[in-house]
Amino acid sequence: MQEDDLQAIKQRNVRVEADKAWETSWARRLSIAVLTYVIAAFYMNYAGLSYPLLGAFVPSGGYLLSTLSLPLVKNFWLQNLYKKQD
Numbered sequence: 001m002q003e004d005d006l007q008a009i010k011q012r013n014v015r016v017e018a019d020k021a022w023e024t025s026w027a028r029r030l031s032i033a034v035l036t037y038v039i040a041a042f043y044m045n046y047a048g049l050s051y052p053l054l055g056a057f058v059p060s061g062g063y064l065l066s067t068l069s070l071p072l073v074k075n076f077w078l079q080n081l082y083k084k085q086d
Contacts, residue, residue, distance in 0.1 A: 029063075029064060029067050032063060033060040033061075033063050033064050034060070036059050036060040036063055037056045037057065037059075037060040038056075040052075040055070040056035040058075040059045040060065041053050041055075041056035044056060
């Protein structure tokens with residue numbers, strides 16, 4: 001029974017590591033940015049706004065810039081603001 005439990009824990013760890021890798025991957029960031037661009041361009045075109053293909057870069061670019069700044073904010077938070085629970 002213990003061997004089965006150990007295998008289950010190892011399989012769970014593999015899934016958790018894969019999920020974490022996906023959450024921090026550039027493939028995820030770019031896919032969200034592209035989807036944001038397409039939706040924004042479609043909306044801007046439908047709404048009759050000028051230059052929808054150019055204007056759609058604003059929200060998708062903003063998203064990418066925000067993901068670049070998050071690791072810096074996280075490190076600052078961990079080093080200066082996070083209080084470990086003893």
